[in-house]
Amino acid sequence: MTESLLLVAGGLVLLALGGELLVRGAVGMAARLGISPLLAGLTIVGFGTSTPELATSVQAALAGSPGIAIGNVVGSNIANILFILGLSAVILPLSVNPASFARDSIALGGSALLSTGAVLLGVIGPLAGIVLIGCLVGYIWWAYKSESAAPCPEATRHEHEAEDVPVPPDAGPVVLGGMILAGLAAAIFGAGWLVDGAVVLAGAAGVSESVIGLTVVAVGTSLPELIACVVAVLRKHEDVALGNVVGSNIYNLCGILGTTALIQPIEVPAEIAGFDIWVMLGVTALLIVQLRSGWRLSRLEGAVLVALYAGYTALLATR
Template sequence: MAYVLLVVGFILLIKGAGYFVDGSSNIARLLQVPPILIGLTIVAFGTSSPEATVSIIAALEGSADVAVGNVVGSNIFNITLVVGLAAFLYPLKVESETIRKEIPFTLLASVALLILMSDIFLQGFSSNMITRSDGFIFLLFLSIFMYYVIEIGLKSRKNAVNEPTPKNITWGKNIVMTLLGLAAIIFGGDLVVDNGTKIAYSLGMSETLVGLTIIAIGTSLPELVTSISAALKKQSEIALGNIVGSNIFNILFVLGASSVISPLAVSDKVFTDVVLMIILTVVLLVFSRTGFKIGKREGFVLAAVYVIYLVYIIVRN
């Protein structure tokens, strides 16, 4: 029964995220907000909402390993398999100055995570924790990022010509769609955490492994679907921008909010994964600056890295 409920939870997360993104995007269009602002905020936040729900619920239930593992695992999955598959389907052009600035910001957030969770090494404490004060630091970083994005959005608004909103896009329908999506995400997230943890224990898996694999992959499915569909539509900036934006939200908002609610104990195993996440972000930065595109070859390399990583963490458990 736990397996059935886990699948139901994932379906609710994916469908809920879809409704949430569509409804929010249409509301943004009704408000005449520039498309660039929608891509960097609403789409990125919408596809990160399953991670946020799962990690916050896990933090409330005392499953810190699931909360942290979910974020780190999702970010690694996004950089490797999601970008890899999207680039393999259609080379991702990196022309926008925005994306070239966002990837370094992702790197900054990843390094900040490594520093703030290294309490034993840096401060000589008895355990590694992401404390409430660390959480507030992440949320402060997020507010700086949001200020930067809004500034870009306002600048682009001056130059952009707003198209008239189609008559079939109405306030009532999209508010209901957004709220239903949010409800499905919250309920689905609860099912995923509860049943994912039960399955982990029954199979002798650690919470860290479950967070890094089953839950991380499940909550990253909205990013996968969004980026692949964007790549197929040859909207490469949305495909890559969604991933980079989502990774920033995952670290700064998801871990920030989770640790403010309940301080998170960090497993020693996760350090290897965080270092790998930092290395992969550097690789993504290098790939994106080489000819300003991520091609099929780079996509294949990134996807292959995820397969190797998955084998490694399963063996490590």
């Protein structure tokens, strides 16, 4: 048990370090290549911050642990909405820009429905992976075209996401390339440790790999989003907190699940198909309704979300 906990902890540290190095190196390289901050924020920052989830799900799928591979994605999305966004709203009520959220709510709801359909197939294979990745590319193109056409709050937010990433001053392509490679290596090794530790931990605790994937692994790989959202609301940048969660969930469902299925077909555990995917779909719908009803997430609504997450994790502990 102790060894598995050390593997999980060490894996999470390496994943966090790898994601940070990858984002900093890639954003710095984008700036040197003249890529706009808007495009960098939409793509590089989005993909970079999802590196822990991607590396973990791919490693789990290759290791024959579909419960961890899919549980990581589904559990991360549930935790992002109920726990991370709920906690953020408790700290500071979150206001929503109706114009920008009209597009993102369609993408968020559509990705949740599409991934639910993929899970219900029983096996998520390369074809489903291509469809999911294609939808993510379509969303990025739609967002980039709409935000670059005219000034808008969402475009400013994405630009700030890229501009706020600390990059070593005057770092050349060799240094930045080294940061990217080091980040990828750390993420790959960290994911391997995390998956190995999670498999042993599941056996020692007498629970399924799906439960470990939905809880320990999902929350662990979502720690960068948690830290980013809490820091954002403490700085009174509630738009960044909301954008982080919405963007992360879209990337998780379309990018991570799609890429994982493209690399290694995933056999969906019956417990996730029968319950957890519906929880994810339900909380996604709840968030969209909450935000569109008053274009605001109050402290009370945030507290309700956190309470729902506590209830969900307690229910998982009984499985």
